[in-house]
Amino acid sequence: MTASARQFIRAATAKAANPGHRAILENNIATYDTAVALGKTRYASWENARSVAAQIKWNAVNHLGLYLEQFERAVVKNGGRVFWAETAEDARCYIVELAQQRGVHKVVKSKSMVSEEIDLNAAFAAASIESVETDLGEFICQLRGEPPYHIVTPIMHLTKTDVAALFHEKFGTPLTATAKELAGVAREQLRRVFLSADMGVTGANFLVADTGMVALSTNEGNGRLSVSLPRIHVVVAGIEKVIPRLEDLAVLWPVLAQVGTGQTVTSYNTLVGGPRRDGETDGPVEFHVVLLDNGRTRLLADVEQRDALHCIRCGACLNACPVYKNIGGHAYGTTYQGPIGSVITPHLRDACEWSHLSYASSLCGACTGVCPVRIDIHHHLLHNRRNAVQRRFDNPFQRLAFKAWFWAMQDATRYRVASKLARLAMRSGLALPFLKPWTQCRDLPVPPARSFRDWWRREGRDGPPGRPNSSGAARPAGAPYQQHK
Amino acid sequence: MNPARSNILSRIRAALRTETPRPLAPTDALIWPPVGNAEPRFRAEFTAVRGELLDSAQQLREFLKAFPKIATDGSALVRQVAGDGTATSREADIGITGCDCLVAQTGSIIVSTRASGGRALSVLPPVHLVIARRDQIVPDLAAAFTLLRQRYDGHWPSALSLVTGPSRTADIEKVLVMGAHGPKRLALYFAD
Numbered sequence: 043m044t045a046s047a048r049q050f051i052r053a054a055t056a057k058a059a060n061p062g063h064r065a066i067l068e069n070n071i072a073t074y075d076t077a078v079a080l081g082k083t084r085y086a087s088w089e090n091a092r093s094v095a096a097q098i099k100w101n102a103v104n105h106l107g108l109y110l111e112q113f114e115r116a117v118v119k120n121g122g123r124v125f126w127a128e129t130a131e132d133a134r135c136y137i138v139e140l141a142q143q144r145g146v147h148k149v150v151k152s153k154s155m156v157s158e159e160i161d162l163n164a165a166f167a168a169a170s171i172e173s174v175e176t177d178l179g180e181f182i183c184q185l186r187g188e189p190p191y192h193i194v195t196p197i198m199h200l201t202k203t204d205v206a207a208l209f210h211e212k213f214g215t216p217l218t219a220t221a222k223e224l225a226g227v228a229r230e231q232l233r234r235v236f237l238s239a240d241m242g243v244t245g246a247n248f249l250v251a252d253t254g255m256v257a258l259s260t261n262e263g264n265g266r267l268s269v270s271l272p273r274i275h276v277v278v279a280g281i282e283k284v285i286p287r288l289e290d291l292a293v294l295w296p297v298l299a300q301v302g303t304g305q306t307v308t309s310y311n312t313l314v315g316g317p318r319r320d321g322e323t324d325g326p327v328e329f330h331v332v333l334l335d336n337g338r339t340r341l342l343a344d345v346e347q348r349d350a351l352h353c354i355r356c357g358a359c360l361n362a363c364p365v366y367k368n369i370g371g372h373a374y375g376t377t378y379q380g381p382i383g384s385v386i387t388p389h390l391r392d393a394c395e396w397s398h399l400s401y402a403s404s405l406c407g408a409c410t411g412v413c414p415v416r417i418d419i420h421h422h423l424l425h426n427r428r429n430a431v432q433r434r435f436d437n438p439f440q441r442l443a444f445k446a447w448f449w450a451m452q453d454a455t456r457y458r459v460a461s462k463l464a465r466l467a468m469r470s471g472l473a474l475p476f477l478k479p480w481t482q483c484r485d486l487p488v489p490p491a492r493s494f495r496d497w498w499r500r501e502g503r504d505g506p507p508g509r510p511n512s513s514g515a516a517r518p519a520g521a522p523y524q525q526h527k
Numbered sequence: 528m529n530p531a532r533s534n535i536l537s538r539i540r541a542a543l544r545t546e547t548p549r550p551l552a553p554t555d556a557l558i559w560p561p562v563g564n565a566e567p568r569f570r571a572e573f574t575a576v577r578g579e580l581l582d583s584a585q586q587l588r589e590f591l592k593a594f595p596k597i598a599t600d601g602s603a604l605v606r607q608v609a610g611d612g613t614a615t616s617r618e619a620d621i622g623i624t625g626c627d628c629l630v631a632q633t634g635s636i637i638v639s640t641r642a643s644g645g646r647a648l649s650v651l652p653p654v655h656l657v658i659a660r661r662d663q664i665v666p667d668l669a670a671a672f673t674l675l676r677q678r679y680d681g682h683w684p685s686a687l688s689l690v691t692g693p694s695r696t697a698d699i700e701k702v703l704v705m706g707a708h709g710p711k712r713l714a715l716y717f718a719d
Contacts, residue, residue, distance in 0.1 A: 263694040
C-alpha cells in the first residue's frame with residue numbers, strides 16, 4: 043500500500059466516524075440541492091443543455107491544438123503574452139520570476155484551483171512576495187493554513203462559529219458576529235489589499251479561442267477587482283479550458299452556475315481580452331496567460347478517459363457523491379477532490395501512488411448522473427481500477443485471492459468443495475481474523491448451515507419454499523436467515 | 528525559445544491521432560422556455576436577483592441624495608441624466624455608468640470598458656447605478672453575443688462583464704450575504 047493510500051484510509055476513517063462533520067456537510071449540501079432543484083425548473087430541457095455543453099467541450103478537447111493556437115494568436119494580437127508550461131514547476135517559475143522582475147511586492151489572487159495545483163502561494167512566499175487570497179472562502183482557508191475543502195465551496199467543513207472564532211483571533215471581531223458581519227470584515231481587510239496590490243493572479247473558467255479572451259466567473263466581485271486594480275494581470279489555466287467561440291458561453295455560463303450553485307448565472311461573468319487598450323482609463327498594463335499541461339496531455343492520450351478533460355470544475359459530482367459526503371475534501375489529499383479528482387489525479391500525478399482513490403466509490407453513478415458535460419465518471423473509476431491491476435499496482439494478496447476464486451469457479455466440484463470450506467470457516471469463526479478489514483465496521487451475516495445446492499437437491503425440487511413438501515420442513519417464505527454479529 | 532510550446536503541441540497532435548466517440552448529440556428541443564415579452568421579463572429577473580429599479584426621475588433624485596461623492600463615466604446618456612461626477616472611482620460613494628445591453632432571460636447588465644467608463648468604476652464603489660434605455664434590452668444571452676459581435680468584432684474592449692445583481696457570497700454555511708467585494712447595491716434607471 044502506498045503512503046498516500048495509508049494516509050487516505052486513516053483520514054477517511056476518522057472523518058466518516060465523526061457525526062458532527064457529516065452534519066455540517068449534510069446541511070451545506072442540502073441547501074445546495076434545494077437551490078439546484080429550483081434552478082432546474084427554469085429549463086425546458088436540462089438534458090439538452092447538458093448535451094450542448096458536452097458537445098462544445100468534446101469539440102474543443104478533440105481539436106485542442108487548433109484552438110490553443112488560435113487562442114494564442116488572438117491574445118498576442120490583443121497585446122498579451124502567452125507562456126506554455128509543461129509542468130507545475132515551469133508555471134510557478136514563470137509567474138514568480140515575472141513578479142520579481144517587475145518589482146511586485148503584493149499579489150491578489152482570485153479563486154483558482156490551478157493555482158492550488160501548482161502550489162503558487164508557497165512559491166510566492168519563498169520569494170518573499172505577499173500573496174493574498176480574495177475569495178472569502180479561500181481567504182479563510184489561507185488564514186487557517188489549509189487547502190480548500192471543495193472545488194467550489196472552499197470552507198464547506200466550517201460552521202459560522204468556526205469562522206467567527208478565527209476572525210476573533212485574527213481581527214478581534216466578536217465571537218457572536220453574523221455571517222454578514224464576518225463578510226464585512228473580510229471586505230474591509232481585503233479592500234486595502236486590492237488597492238495596494240501590484241499583480242492580480244486569476245484562473246480561468248474558459249479560454250475563448252476566437253477572441254482571445256479569458257472568462258472568469260465570481261459571485262463576490264473579487265475576480266473583477268483582481269483584473270481592474272493591479273498593474274499586471276496573470277492568468278493561469280489548464281490547456282483543457284479552451285472553448286471555440288464566444289457564443290458558446292451563452293450555454294456554458296448558465297450551465298456552470300446551475301450545477302455550481304443553482305444560480306441562473308453567476309453574479310459576475312467577466313471576459314478579459316488583454317491589457318488596457320489605447321484610450322482606456324484603467325486596467326493592467328500587462329496581461330500574461332500561462333497555459334499549463336502538467337499531465338493533461340497524458341489524459342488526452344488516454345482515449346477511453348479523454349472526456350475527463352471536459353470538466354468545468356463545477357463541483358456537482360462532489361456534492362452528489364456518498365463517499366465525499368462522508369469523508370469530506372481533505373481526506374483525498376489531492377487538489378481536486380471527489381469523483382472527478384479520483385479519476386484525474388492518477389493521470390495528473392503518479393498513477394501508482396493515487397490509484398487507491400478509484401476504489402473509494404460505491405459505483406452508484408450519481409456523479410455521472412449530475413455531470414453537466416456528460417463525463418462518464420464512474421466508469422472511469424473502473425477503468426482506473428483495471429489499469430492499476432494491469433500495471434500490477436494492486437495488492438498481491440488480493441491478486442492471489444482472485445486467482446484462487448477464478449480457479450474454483452471453473453469446475454463444479456472445485457466450487458462445491460471451496461464453498462463448503464468457506465461456509466465452515468465462516469460459521470466456526472476461523473475465517474474472522476482474515477475478514478477483519480470488512481468486519482471491523484460492518485456486520486457479517488453468518489451463512490446458513492446448508493447451502494442452497496444441498497437444500498435444492500433434497501427438498502427444493504418438490505415445490506417452492508413455504509409450501510409443505512415431502513419432508514414438511516421447508517423454511518417459510520420470507521423468513522430471514524438468522525443474523526449474527 | 529521555450530521548447531514547451533512545441534512539446535505540448537506535438538503531444539496533443541500525437542494523442543489526437545486516435546478519435547473518441549462523440550457524446551450524445553443535442554436535439555432540437557429548446558433548452559429554455561421562450562423569453563416572452565422582453566421588458567417585463569427583464570424587470571422581473573432583475574428584481575429577483577436583488578437589483579433595484581428606479582422608475583421615475585423623482586425616485587432617481589431621492590436615490591442619489593444618499594451619495595455625496597459621485598463618479599460617472601462621462602458618457603452622453605449619463606451626463607444628461609446625472610450630470611458629471613467629481614469623485615474618482617476609489618473615493619466615490621456611487622459609480623454611475625452606461626452599459627452595452629440588458630439581458631431579459633437572466634436580468635443581467637453587460638458593462639464594458641468602452642460603454643461603462645473603464646474597469647473599476649462599475650465594481651469598486653459600494654453602489655453601482657446604471658443608466659440605460661429600454662431599447663437596450665435583448666431577449667437572451669445568444670442575442671447579447673450577436674449584438675456585441677456586431678458592435679465590437681475586430682476591436683473588442685479589453686474587458687466586459689455580465690453583471691447579474693449586486694456582489695454576493697454564500698461561503699459561510701451557505702448563508703447569502705450581499706456585498707462581498709463588489710457593489711452592495713445595484714440600481715437601474717431607464718432614461719427613456
